Amino acid sequence: MLLVPCPNCGERDQSEFHYGGEAHRTRPTAPETLSDDEWADYVFMRTNTKGVFAERWCHTAGCRKWFNALRDTGSDAFLAVYRMGEEPPRLGGEEKEEAPADEAFA
Amino acid sequence: MIDARARSPLAHRAPLAGDDLRLAERPFEGLLALRGEADELDPAFGAATGLALPRACRGTSRGPGSSALWLAPDEWLVVTPAVEDAARLATELALALAGLRHQVVDVSDYYTVVQVSGRATRAALAKLVALDLHPRAWRRDEVLGTHLAKAIVQIWLVAGETDAGGAEARVVVRRSLADYVWCLLAEAGREWGLDPQRPIGRVRLEAV
Ligand SMILES: [Zn+2]
Numbered sequence: 001m002l003l004v005p006c007p008n009c010g011e012r013d014q015s016e017f018h019y020g021g022e023a024h025r026t027r028p029t030a031p032e033t034l035s036d037d038e039w040a041d042y043v044f045m046r047t048n049t050k051g052v053f054a055e056r057w058c059h060t061a062g063c064r065k066w067f068n069a070l071r072d073t074g075s076d077a078f079l080a081v082y083r084m085g086e087e088p089p090r091l092g093g094e095e096k097e098e099a100p101a102d103e104a105f106a
Numbered sequence: 107m108i109d110a111r112a113r114s115p116l117a118h119r120a121p122l123a124g125d126d127l128r129l130a131e132r133p134f135e136g137l138l139a140l141r142g143e144a145d146e147l148d149p150a151f152g153a154a155t156g157l158a159l160p161r162a163c164r165g166t167s168r169g170p171g172s173s174a175l176w177l178a179p180d181e182w183l184v185v186t187p188a189v190e191d192a193a194r195l196a197t198e199l200a201l202a203l204a205g206l207r208h209q210v211v212d213v214s215d216y217y218t219v220v221q222v223s224g225r226a227t228r229a230a231l232a233k234l235v236a237l238d239l240h241p242r243a244w245r246r247d248e249v250l251g252t253h254l255a256k257a258i259v260q261i262w263l264v265a266g267e268t269d270a271g272g273a274e275a276r277v278v279v280r281r282s283l284a285d286y287v288w289c290l291l292a293e294a295g296r297e298w299g300l301d302p303q304r305p306i307g308r309v310r311l312e313a314v
Contacts (some may be wrong), residue, residue, distance in 0.1 A: 007161055008178065009163040012165065012237075012252070013236040013237075013251060013253075015236070016236075016253060061253050061258045062163075062251045063163065063178040063251065064177075064178055065178055103197075
């Protein structure tokens with residue numbers, strides 16, 4: 001069980017939250033001009049990062065607000081939370097850079 | 107006046123009393139949901155109700171009649187002791203907040219309030235709530251929006267152990283989950299002498 005740091009309510013049990021998947025995915029402005037591959041890429045493809053990952057959470061059983069979080073998907077540690085619409089904060093130099101998993105298969 | 111046909115969500119439950127724990131419904135409390143920007147609404151809201159809008163999680167402000175509970179940075183629950191006051195207050199707020207971007211909805215019918223009181227108040231609630239309810243962590247006049255077992259509730263500590271009447275908490279719960287919460291609280295209170303309650307489940311309630 002994770003303790004999720006809600007920016008409004010503080011640390012709460014994961015069961016109070018709804019997970020919203022990868023953050024900062026912008027809906028294409030003119031979806032009718034996309035090819036099927038491009039549309040499928042927007043709808044289905046996520047980066048599946050191992051390491052620092054920007055994702056959305058909603059505190060459904062508390063303040064019912066959405067927010068963004070940076071979580072290390074390897075250790076499950078929450079590194080930062082920030083509001084919807086904000087850029088991910090720059091983290092201090094502590095976290096180790098991990099090569100994106102995709103590159104191993106390139 | 108309350109409509110004579112009105113039936114509270116827990117009308118089929120009698121108050122329970124044990125050694126250090128009591129359970130009772132507070133039927134027909136007036137509840138208003140208020141939404142908007144705190145800075146924008148606060149002066150007019152204060153003038154109409156005499157209450158300040160709580161600005162942070164857990165915050166409440168209590169007046170002689172009504173109280174305001176923090177639900178979210180832009181959302182509050184205004185509680186008045188009687189449902190007829192809610193209708194009056196909703197009209198007053200609509201006038202006071204006219205021209206400001208806001209929403210006031212009378213949600214008295216959506217919820218009921220379960221009163222948990224006695225020395226074992228915290229201990230009984232702690233069996234069903236994941237948050238720390240120790241006196242150090244949950245103080246008088248603090249409201250917590252959280253899960254009580256599977257139900258989403260607000261639990262509001264209106265009196266602490268050192269107050270004259272002893273500890274008292276109020277659980278604001280959706281009416282469809284009221285019986286579930288009531289039975290669980292009774293179950294949690296069995297070690298303090300509360301009678302076990304049989305959930306009504308899907309049985310349709312007979313009209314009275
Ligand atoms: Zn929250």
